[in-house]
Amino acid sequence: xxxxxxxxxxxxxxxxxxxxPRPHKNNNGYIETGNGDIVTWCIGHLLExxxxxxxxxxxxxxxxxxxxxxxxQWQLSPRKSVKQQLAVVRKLAKQAxxxxxxxxxxxxxxxxxxxxxxxxxxxxxxxxxIQRLLISDLNPAAVKRAxxxxxxxxxxxxxSVSALARSRADxxxxxxxxxxxxxxxxxxxxxxxxxxGRVQTPILGLVTRRDDDIANFKPKPxxxxxxxxxxxxxxxxxxWKPSEACQPWQDEEGRVLNRQLCENVLKRIKGQxxxxxxxxxxxxxxxxxxxxxxxALQIDAAKRFGMSAVDVLANxxxxxxxxxxxxYPRSDSRYLPNEHFKQANDVCRAVASNASELSNACNxxxxxxxxxAWNDKKVDAHHAIIxxxxxxxxxxxxxxxxxxYQLIARQYxxxxxxxxxxxxxKLVFTITQGHFIARGRQxxxxxxxxxxxxDHAEDKTKVAGNSDQGLTDKVPPLDKGTILTCREGEIKDKxxxxxxxxxxxxxxxxxxxxxxxxxxxxxxxxxRDTDGLGTEATRAGILELxxxxxxxxxxxxNIHATDAGRGLVYxxxxxxxxxxxxxHWEHQLQDMADKKCAYQPFMDALQQQxxxxxxxxxxxxxxxxxxxxTSPESRKPxxxxxxxxxxxx
Numbered sequence: 001x002x003x004x005x006x007x008x009x010x011x012x013x014x015x016x017x018x019x020x021p022r023p024h025k026n027n028n029g030y031i032e033t034g035n036g037d038i039v040t041w042c043i044g045h046l047l048e049x050x051x052x053x054x055x056x057x058x059x060x061x062x063x064x065x066x067x068x069x070x071x072x073q074w075q076l077s078p079r080k081s082v083k084q085q086l087a088v089v090r091k092l093a094k095q096a097x098x099x100x101x102x103x104x105x106x107x108x109x110x111x112x113x114x115x116x117x118x119x120x121x122x123x124x125x126x127x128x129x130i131q132r133l134l135i136s137d138l139n140p141a142a143v144k145r146a147x148x149x150x151x152x153x154x155x156x157x158x159x160s161v162s163a164l165a166r167s168r169a170d171x172x173x174x175x176x177x178x179x180x181x182x183x184x185x186x187x188x189x190x191x192x193x194x195x196x197g198r199v200q201t202p203i204l205g206l207v208t209r210r211d212d213d214i215a216n217f218k219p220k221p222x223x224x225x226x227x228x229x230x231x232x233x234x235x236x237x238x239x240w241k242p243s244e245a246c247q248p249w250q251d252e253e254g255r256v257l258n259r260q261l262c263e264n265v266l267k268r269i270k271g272q273x274x275x276x277x278x279x280x281x282x283x284x285x286x287x288x289x290x291x292x293x294x295x296a297l298q299i300d301a302a303k304r305f306g307m308s309a310v311d312v313l314a315n316x317x318x319x320x321x322x323x324x325x326x327x328y329p330r331s332d333s334r335y336l337p338n339e340h341f342k343q344a345n346d347v348c349r350a351v352a353s354n355a356s357e358l359s360n361a362c363n364x365x366x367x368x369x370x371x372x373a374w375n376d377k378k379v380d381a382h383h384a385i386i387x388x389x390x391x392x393x394x395x396x397x398x399x400x401x402x403x404x405y406q407l408i409a410r411q412y413x414x415x416x417x418x419x420x421x422x423x424x425x426k427l428v429f430t431i432t433q434g435h436f437i438a439r440g441r442q443x444x445x446x447x448x449x450x451x452x453x454x455d456h457a458e459d460k461t462k463v464a465g466n467s468d469q470g471l472t473d474k475v476p477p478l479d480k481g482t483i484l485t486c487r488e489g490e491i492k493d494k495x496x497x498x499x500x501x502x503x504x505x506x507x508x509x510x511x512x513x514x515x516x517x518x519x520x521x522x523x524x525x526x527x528r529d530t531d532g533l534g535t536e537a538t539r540a541g542i543l544e545l546x547x548x549x550x551x552x553x554x555x556x557x558n559i560h561a562t563d564a565g566r567g568l569v570y571x572x573x574x575x576x577x578x579x580x581x582x583x584h585w586e587h588q589l590q591d592m593a594d595k596k597c598a599y600q601p602f603m604d605a606l607q608q609q610x611x612x613x614x615x616x617x618x619x620x621x622x623x624x625x626x627x628x629x630t631s632p633e634s635r636k637p638x639x640x641x642x643x644x645x646x647x648x649x
Contacts, residue, residue, distance in 0.1 A: 205577030
């Protein structure tokens with residue numbers, strides 16, 4: 001009896017072999033262990049989707065009449081650089097009596113090994129007995145625990161089907177749309193490739209529309225009114241809340257645009273009684289933020305260190321594979337299994353040793369505290385990114401690795417600190433039938449916020465010990481029914497500001513919180529707390545691809561669309577440049593993984609959609625925006641396309 005482990009990468013394969021009986025024999029592409037078990041590995045994707053000309057020679061030449069290209073029988077081919085390793089896996093899989101799937105614990109990792117198992121023609125009987133090994137920590141103790149809790153690979157078939165549908169959908173949409181719009185551009189004289197993708201193009205659309213909003217922005221004055229109400233030796237500043245009758249003089253965000261209206265309010269309230277009609281004082285508790293998913297980590301690293309998403313992922317891979325000081329990094333989860341709680345002391349000791357900057361934080365941690373992060377119901381194949389118990393030698397990490405490790409470690413240690421406590425107060429005054437609100441918020445006990453450091457704005461607020469004196473200075477404790485006198489009013493003149501250009505951090509936030517940019521209200525509700533554009537594993541690569549193809553460009557920290565990027569967005573139908581369509585796909589793909597949606601209806605609908613898009617392109621004129629790219633005036637700003645969904649100033 002021979003058991004074969006198929007890992008996703010050599011590093012994972014070596015980690016598995018390290019805990020299996022010795023002696024070991026290292027061979028070309030696999031390791032034999034002392035009990036006869038064999039460990040082999042993929043080298044990332046051993047297989048890839050074939051090019052269109054593999055289905056028909058005529059597709060070598062790009063021709064509008066041949067679109068859409070829809071394979072009748074999908075084909076994969078070995079990547080040239082890894083053909084030898086695929087041959088090794090094929091031979092070993094045929095010889096083995098048992099197979100263990102040891103792909104990374106995510107959708108892509110599931111498909112990556114499953115498609116190899118299918119490609120090398122493992123028998124149907126052997127397939128039903130394949131076990132799934134889920135490893136998120138490459139240290140020996142964690143690998144041993146994972147080996148003792150293997151599951152049937154059949155449980156993960158829906159995950160693999162979902163990843164397969166994603167892969168084929170991306171090929172079908174991207175291949176056809178790229179050919180169609182590149183050919184359309186060629187008609188207008190443009191010689192470059194105009195790359196279109198179901199994720200990359202909505203991202204390009206987000207940036208283009210933001211650039212347009214900034215370029216077309218016209219500042220508008222607006223006004224805020226405050227009532228100044230003397231009390232003891234202070235003035236209470238209460239902000240006017242306009243009534244519904246004032247809506248004709250407000251914008252959609254409730255800002256007052258008419259100064260005369262504000263001046264009338266000042267005249268009415270001067271010297272008038274100000275009665276407290278609401279009085280509220282309460283203590284609020286703010287729990288520590290959850291440990292990181294990859295996107296959350298990339299966003300924080302971009303904000304704090306200006307690191308690109310792809311750099312963060314590269315450093316995470318090194319921390320995981322080379323140094324073994326963090327768990328599996330390509331995770332979209334921010335929760336932890338309950339069994340991990342037992343390791344808290346060991347992990348904190350490792351953090352104190354590996355990052356001296358956090359030693360005081362670790363010493364102050366109370367590892368008996370259990371935050372909401374530990375929740376088995378919210379953990380499946382993988383969990384949040386956290387430090388491992390492994391201690392390494394001082395200075396083993398590079399500067400960028402150290403920065404990323406400290407972010408991950410600090411977020412973990414926060415789980416063992418109490419909640420931050422705030423005192424909050426609110427007074428509502430009624431003055432000549434108008435409502436004026438005074439609010440105050442004071443940090444009373446920092447709790448986990450002690451770990452944030454000086455660069456966090458809210459930590460500049462002084463902690464006011466055990467008293468709420470600082471809060472009282474702003475909003476005194478007044479009983480409902482108290483009557484004071486409004487001395488006078490005050491108008492604060494303000495001007496609307498243009499939206500800010502996207503940065504790496506805000507663009508990643510937009511990709512993960514895509515519901516904010518979706519126009520379909522029913523879809524917005526579904527997506528608010530779930531799906532995004534792309535996956536944890538692909539977002540960094542998608543952004544880099546847009547930069548590489550010169551559709552996006554960086555200007556200092558800001559990200560803008562290039563002329564080619566804008567020209568493509570203006571030429572495409574709106575449905576291709578807004579996130580609604582791809583967000584809907586993501587929702588269906590997740591449903592597929594959750595056994596709520598089938599593969600074939602999804603693909604049938606997609607094929608029909610692609611066919612309709614191709615019909616439109618075939619009979620359309622070359623858009624002006626593509627002709628402009630090759631005209632002598634191509635470097636001048638393009639005429640902006642009108643958008644009905646643009647951000648309001």
